[in-house]
Amino acid sequence: MAVSVAAAVSAYGVSFGALAVAAGLDVWQACVLSLVMFSGGSQFALVGVLASGGAAAGPAAIAGATLLGSRNAIYAMRMGPIVGPGILRRLAAAHLTIDESTAVGTAQGTPEEQRRGFWLTGILVFVGWNLTTLAGALLGDLLGDVSRYGLDAAAAAAFLGLLWPRLSSLQPVAVAVAAAVVATALTPWVAPGLPVLAAAVVAVVVGLTNWGRGGTRRGAR
Amino acid sequence: MSIWAIIIIASVAGLAVKITGYLVPAEVMERERPSRVAGLLTVALLAALVATQTLADGQDVVLDARVPALLVAAALFALRVPFIVVIIAAAATAALIRALGG
Structure with missing residues (x-):
């Protein structure tokens, strides 16, 4: 389950990397977002607002991305008892707390399986998401002109894809x-x-x- | 505000939100309201982003090649076509319409 979820999610990373570069970020900036923020919806939101408003829209972009990430706090409350004690372990768990790791974790039966599902999915998605972000950003760099290739429409479709299952x-x-x-x-x-x-x-x-x-x-x- | 500053502030804020969740006492989790608001917040923000990415050009509202591209994407998502395929199809639709002078 964890592997199939990670494989599916990693495909999103390519679109994110390409869109980030199209929005005016460089390859490193796209990669830092995936490494540190590590929350797909928030990353797409930040990049989407920067694409339309530029750096002047920074405060609105930050607020939008952070609000969109607020559901991660709810996931964290749900995963807290499953992850267990220890500051370092909880910090690492916090970083890996996203839609997918929480969904797989809470779908398991025993606490042991829940813990395993959460960590395995979180780590696999983290690795896949960051590798594909880099690939997408490099690809976006090659593609160049945004509207000619329809990447602005791709951004709208990406948000629709994140919204659809909800x-x-x-x-x-x-x-x-x-x-x-x-x-x-x-x-x-x-x-x-x-x-x-x-x-x-x-x-x-x-x-x-x-x-x-x-x-x-x-x-x- | 530089792009780097925006990226670092937003990334740290996103991480802080996750950490906050692990500091909140478990009883809060039992309440239905915060969970419901967070869920609907996600829906509202994503829907607003779909709308503005499709219709906004700066501060103008315009109907252009992005609208048919989004309709194509919606149809493909309804048919459960994989995410990456839908994204490429949407981009290709918009690019094709523009190439034809639409």
């Missing part, structure tokens, strides 16, 4: 549609990057009030 019920679909409308409507009026942050408000309001899930006080999770 549209599992009415509530996330409604939030997605509302967020897209809010971001598009605000685009002419505020600086690049800010429309995406404004769309986050939709999620907070729906999440706190639990609209669209009438009556179910305790969710399936």
